[in-house]
Amino acid sequence: AQSVSQHNHHVILSEAASLELGCNYSYGGTVNLFWYVQYPGQHLQLLLKYFSGDPLVKGIKGFEAEFIKSKFSFNLRKPSVQWSDTAEYFCAVTSDNAGNMLTFGGGTRLMVKP
């Protein structure tokens, strides 16, 4: 069965700091990888996704993520965070033997101090 782990449960940064959130998955087959964001009181929104091709994926709002197959990782990065990035971030995976069912990590709560 596939699983996703996010190493940081809570991250606090000051504005303009750089961000990297870790995500590792366990599954040896073909995977699709996602990062979702949930702003306070809002629904889950897709930040970016990786299906195939260039392992460096750029998403909305200046976020990017790099798929490193050998490390089973898909870390999320942003060079300079803003107060408005305060939210909870979820890494998720689907695999070729799990249909389109998303398996989510436990989430990382990011707080950006103005």
Place this chain on the structure above:
Amino acid sequence: DTGVSQNPRHKITKRGQNVTFRCDPISEHNRLYWYRQTLGQGPEFLTYFQNEAQLEKSRLLSDRFSAERPKGSFSTLEIQRTEQGDSAMYLCASSLLGTGSRYTFGSGTRLTVV
């Protein structure tokens, strides 16, 4: 198109009562998913439909839970004899077969069992 709509937004119920939630997906989406999210955790898959057929159910979906999508449009999730452990956010998402895992999530129904 207003996205995925879930009703009610909040539900408080006494232990032992039955509750029903509704999800209206994006109209052309033929796949519909239910997830449950508890505090501090990522969403967990419960079940999904393709059109009106329920194709998969998680082990999390006990006998007290039932989901339907009678005409392949909206879906209902019913919980019978609610328990305090059922308190969670229940999320609905929809997607279009053949577009990969491009989900659109609703805002969820927050259930509190007292």
